[in-house]
């Protein structure tokens with residue numbers, strides 16, 4: 001089974017800086033990690049490859065520094081990577097992001113299965129998976145926490161508001177996955193050696209054959225009206241005894 005994982009690099013801490021003019025996240029110079037849900041998607045892909053054979057590719061759209069995240073995916077076992085990177089992609093909303101990613105999928109070739117995270121922990125829209133499947137004309141199942149392969153299909157279990165449901169989906173298909181799909185493995189020594197030799201393939205807007213009007217800010221109908229950095233939580237207070245707790249509760253209740 002040939003599997004593609006879409007992986008997004010996100011800021012690693014709560015110290016998110018916002019550009020006051022555009023309202024977008026300043027990603028340059030910010031410590032970054034793979035979106036946690038995407039590392040679970042990668043783990044699920046590697047487990048399926050171990051059972052069924054095939055390849056695992058990883059696709060990302062982002063700044064050139066995302067190549068490090070893709071190399072880390074190789075260290076964990078991915079076979080192939082592609083990074084869509086160009087100033088023309090900057091400022092993309094989900095419509096423009098899914099457009100660019102759909103061209104990345106075409107550049108890499110056909111896949112039996114595409115895995116996305118349930119959502120990105122910075123953008124948080126959970127729209128990319130469904131939008132990408134729509135653009136590719138393949139079925140999509142969201143919030144999947146268990147995958148069982150069958151011939152030409154998968155039986156998957158997905159979270160719902162009031163429990164879970166089981167769905168049979170024909171391949172090729174796209175799934176968005178939760179954290180329950182296995183603990184992401186550590187890089188192996190062989191994998192690290194391979195990742196050091198690995199050249200991350202990159203494509204610019206022109207090389208991907210993208211229409212610049214459909215990319216980045218130009219291709220984004222979503223307008224951010226205002227943004228605000230999250231408020232830090234209050235400092236924790238250590239209480240010496242129950243008496244102090246009673247005093248504190250009295251102050252709060254009065």
Ligand SMILES: Cc1cc2nc3c(=O)[nH]c(=O)nc-3n(C[C@H](O)[C@H](O)[C@H](O)COP(=O)(O)OP(=O)(O)OC[C@H]3O[C@@H](n4cnc5c(N)ncnc54)[C@H](O)[C@@H]3O)c2cc1C
Nearest residue numbers: 006061091092093094116117119120123124125126127128
């Ligand atoms: C108006 C607007 C302007 C923006 N400007 C910028 C900007 O200047 N710079 C910037 O970096 N971001 C910007 N963003 C945010 C960025 O484009 C979104 O993060 C992106 O559209 C994905 O949406 P999301 O984070 O909500 O992903 P979700 O839909 O929550 O992500 C679900 C899954 O889709 C996949 N996925 C999402 N994004 C990517 C990606 N880039 N590459 C590979 N896989 C991916 C991952 O598997 C992820 O787990 C902007 C968003 C808006 C609305």
